[in-house]
Amino acid sequence: MFVSDFRKEFYEVVQSQRVLLFVASDVDALCACKILQALFQCDHVQYTLVPVSGWQELETAFLEHKEQFRYFILINCGANVDLLDILQPDEEAVFFVCDTHRPVNVVNVYSDTQIRLLIKQDDDLEVPAYEDIFRDEEEDEEHSGNEGDEGSEPSEKRTRLEEEIAAQTLKRRQRREWEARRRDVLFDYEQYEYHGTSAAMVMFDLAWLMSKDLSDMLWWAIVGLTDQWVQDKITQVKYVTDVGVLQRHVSRHSHRHEDEAHALSVDCARISFEYDSLTRPSLRLALYQHWSLHDSLCNTCYTAARFKLWSLHGQKRLQEFLADVGLPLKQVKQKFQSMDVSLKENLREMIEESANKFGMKDMRVQTFSVHFGFKHKFLASDVVFATMSLMESPEHGSGTDSFTQALDSLSRGNLDKLYHGLELAKRQLRATQQTIASCLCTNLVVSQGPFLYCALMEGTPDVALFSKPASLSLLSRHLLKSFVCSTKNRRCKLLPLVMAAPLSAEQGTVTMVGIPPETDSSDRKNFFGRAFEKAAEGTNSRALHNHFDLSVIELKAEDRSKFLDALVTLLS
Amino acid sequence: MFCEKAMELVRELHRAAEGRLPAFNEDGLRQVLEEMKALYEQNQSDVNEAKSSGRGDLIPTIKFRHCSLLRNQRCTVAYLYDRLLRIRALRWEYGSVLPSALRFHMSAEEYNSECQDSAFLGPESHSGKMDWFNRYKKSLATYMRSLGGDEGLDITQDMKPPKSLYIEVRCLKDYGEFEVEDGTSVLLKKNSQHFLPRWKCEQLIRQGILEHVLS
Numbered sequence: 001m002f003v004s005d006f007r008k009e010f011y012e013v014v015q016s017q018r019v020l021l022f023v024a025s026d027v028d029a030l031c032a033c034k035i036l037q038a039l040f041q042c043d044h045v046q047y048t049l050v051p052v053s054g055w056q057e058l059e060t061a062f063l064e065h066k067e068q069f070r071y072f073i074l075i076n077c078g079a080n081v082d083l084l085d086i087l088q089p090d091e092e093a094v095f096f097v098c099d100t101h102r103p104v105n106v107v108n109v110y111s112d113t114q115i116r117l118l119i120k121q122d123d124d125l126e127v128p129a130y131e132d133i134f135r136d137e138e139e140d141e142e143h144s145g146n147e148g149d150e151g152s153e154p155s156e157k158r159t160r161l162e163e164e165i166a167a168q169t170l171k172r173r174q175r176r177e178w179e180a181r182r183r184d185v186l187f188d189y190e191q192y193e194y195h196g197t198s199a200a201m202v203m204f205d206l207a208w209l210m211s212k213d214l215s216d217m218l219w220w221a222i223v224g225l226t227d228q229w230v231q232d233k234i235t236q237v238k239y240v241t242d243v244g245v246l247q248r249h250v251s252r253h254s255h256r257h258e259d260e261a262h263a264l265s266v267d268c269a270r271i272s273f274e275y276d277s278l279t280r281p282s283l284r285l286a287l288y289q290h291w292s293l294h295d296s297l298c299n300t301c302y303t304a305a306r307f308k309l310w311s312l313h314g315q316k317r318l319q320e321f322l323a324d325v326g327l328p329l330k331q332v333k334q335k336f337q338s339m340d341v342s343l344k345e346n347l348r349e350m351i352e353e354s355a356n357k358f359g360m361k362d363m364r365v366q367t368f369s370v371h372f373g374f375k376h377k378f379l380a381s382d383v384v385f386a387t388m389s390l391m392e393s394p395e396h397g398s399g400t401d402s403f404t405q406a407l408d409s410l411s412r413g414n415l416d417k418l419y420h421g422l423e424l425a426k427r428q429l430r431a432t433q434q435t436i437a438s439c440l441c442t443n444l445v446v447s448q449g450p451f452l453y454c455a456l457m458e459g460t461p462d463v464a465l466f467s468k469p470a471s472l473s474l475l476s477r478h479l480l481k482s483f484v485c486s487t488k489n490r491r492c493k494l495l496p497l498v499m500a501a502p503l504s505a506e507q508g509t510v511t512m513v514g515i516p517p518e519t520d521s522s523d524r525k526n527f528f529g530r531a532f533e534k535a536a537e538g539t540n541s542r543a544l545h546n547h548f549d550l551s552v553i554e555l556k557a558e559d560r561s562k563f564l565d566a567l568v569t570l571l572s
Numbered sequence: 573m574f575c576e577k578a579m580e581l582v583r584e585l586h587r588a589a590e591g592r593l594p595a596f597n598e599d600g601l602r603q604v605l606e607e608m609k610a611l612y613e614q615n616q617s618d619v620n621e622a623k624s625s626g627r628g629d630l631i632p633t634i635k636f637r638h639c640s641l642l643r644n645q646r647c648t649v650a651y652l653y654d655r656l657l658r659i660r661a662l663r664w665e666y667g668s669v670l671p672s673a674l675r676f677h678m679s680a681e682e683y684n685s686e687c688q689d690s691a692f693l694g695p696e697s698h699s700g701k702m703d704w705f706n707r708y709k710k711s712l713a714t715y716m717r718s719l720g721g722d723e724g725l726d727i728t729q730d731m732k733p734p735k736s737l738y739i740e741v742r743c744l745k746d747y748g749e750f751e752v753e754d755g756t757s758v759l760l761k762k763n764s765q766h767f768l769p770r771w772k773c774e775q776l777i778r779q780g781i782l783e784h785v786l787s
Binding site: 018037040041044045046047048049050051064065068400401403404408413 | 736737738740742749756757758759761762763764765766767768785
């Protein structure tokens with residue numbers, strides 16, 4: 001069921017209890033978790049935090065911990081499947097689910113007591129009505145009982161028997177129609193996967209409702225929203241709306257700056273909204289303030305795709321662009337911090353003008369930045385890239401180690417971890433662009449009919465960086481965008497992409513990811529989740545739907561070809 | 573050379589890291605005492621001889637032996653006192669029940685806890701280490717009971733005034749179940765984070781199983 005009053009029905013219920021938090025492994029979940037932890041620490045709520053990266057981990061962790069807790073909070077996991085079926089909890093266990101995955105499973109919506117969804121109902125949910133899905137089973141049982149009682153007196157009862165048989169066939173037919181309609185309704189509802197409001201924003205809303213919000217929490221909410229935007233999980237319209245909501249909070253938190261007498265100390269975090277200011281440009285270039293401008297232009301998907309930087313012609317266009325803007329090459333190739341101040345001042349306008357000429361109309365982006373101390377300034381997207389790289393870097397042993405590193409890096413006291421994350425992010429972005437360049441130059445992206453397909457080979461450099469779902473999804477999206485810019489075939493521009501990357505050499509598995517087609521006004525709805533499921537069932541492939549995003553699966557390498565054939569037939 | 577055994581004792585303790593209690597070197601101590609006894613007897617006979625026969629040339633030897641005796645005494649006293657200080661630190665570190673490994677490092681296992689003497693006894697009772705520990709324990713307990721009204725106050729809990737009742741800890745190794753005050757238990761698995769009452773976690777933090785997360 002949906003929780004209507006977050007404060008009374010959620011927070012006050014868990015305030016006096018011990019709770020177990022299951023947190024999924026993505027940046028939005030991390031941010032929501034930090035906000036919730038801050039609230040719990042303020043109110044001395046005893047909690048235990050368990051990071052989970054997939055369904056299997058969730059199940060094992062639940063089995064281990066279920067004796068000790070009654071209240072469970074799931075962040076960014078669990079809304080899109082039948083939780084009661086998968087976890088088999090006791091009668092008294094209560095689950096609070098704050099998840100961005102949609103569509104929400106109907107059992108979760110209509111379960112009265114055990115599953116409580118921390119989701120706002122004005123999020124476009126379109127849940128089918130109760131009568132369409134569930135139906136009392138009692139009527140049918142009565143009739144089958146009555147049938148058995150019959151048979152003692154044949155003559156008089158015969159007419160009644162005939163009537164009853166007629167009634168029963170009518171009921172059976174109605175029932176079959178109802179079931180067919182139910183299948184259709186469920187199919188329509190569950191066909192496309194998409195994402196709702198960021199979990200971090202939901203948690204921040206709760207904090208604001210209780211007047212316990214801090215600027216740290218606001219920053220985490222901003223990072224959570226930006227993560228959704230960076231990973232293309234929400235539409236542009238939704239992003240702009242949510243940015244508006246957060247901007248109101250930012251202006252509320254920072255109104256003290258205007259009054260010089262009560263200015264905040266330098267060490268406090270100051271969040272600012274970057275869009276219109278002249279001195280602080282907010283360009284769509286990844287990590288450009290921590291890198292050189294040239295590196296940033298080469299490694300941001302948007303610019304790299306538009307310039308077609310994998311070809312020699314593209315490189316020349318980049319030089320032309322820089323000449324047009326008026327930035328000398330020597331300046332552009334050194335660190336952004338050490339560029340000439342006179343160049344940095346009008347950077348945004350100059351770049352935007354030239355970008356328009358070269359076909360890039362969306363260089364400006366609405367985002368937020370945070371300052372603390374004299375030196376440290378980060379844009380929200382910088383933090384997102386850094387945290388994502390920390391979480392998915394192969395250098396830390398197990399998944400939970402990287403989770404704790406990433407969680408730590410979000411605290412303001414651990415800036416060294418954040419900087420380390422930024423270095424990893426640079427490496428990741430560079431590797432992404434190089435892989436894309438090699439894929440496009442060697443024509444690895446092949447059209448299979450209803451979709452495009454690309455497989456990364458085992459020996460590709462840096463392939464270890466792409467075995468985790470978020471990095472692979474990011475690579476695939478960028479690859480699709482670059483491919484759309486590079487190909488002349490008009491039909492291919494509208495096709496979705498399926499990408500495969502080797503996961504584990506010993507077990508012979510690959511990770512497969514499905515990306516919806518790239519259009520300007522796409523609603524980011526992904527049908528690959530269901531498609532993968534059906535294809536795997538149909539061919540008996542050994543596929544593991546381990547990730548919370550249903551469009552990412554692990555597959556045995558030998559089953560790959562028959563799986564793809566099944567997928568082709570399914571989608572055409 | 574004289575006093576070498578005594579120096580060895582002192583060096584042994586000096587080498588041991590801060591807080592560790594090496595095994596009680598009963599053998600070494602006995603040798604030092606025997607040396608002292610031998611020196612003392614020699615001195616006695618020499619003094620008698622010097623007094624009776626007026627031999628003044630024995631005086632430097634006597635003086636020398638006396639100095640070595642004093643030196644031996646200082647070394648043994650330093651050894652025993654340092655051990656006592658370390659045992660006292662153990663009570664604050666480990667609580668009132670010591671791990672058995674540490675107990676074997678102490679001398680004599682007499683649990684003579686009837687006596688209620690003051691906390692620090694003279695070094696002569698070197699054979700009653702355990703005895704001393706028990707008496708120190710009792711003394712500390714009596715003191716703690718006398719503070720803070722009816723229930724007493726456990727002053728070994730927090731070395732510094734705590735900033736908060738609950739702290740955030742992260743589990744570094746798999747530990748298993750850990751009981752919390754109201755009877756329920758928490759499962760400590762690697763990399764799980766918990767928010768628990770401070771006093772419950774201190775022991776585990778010292779043992780390195782939990783890590784305090786500062787944010």
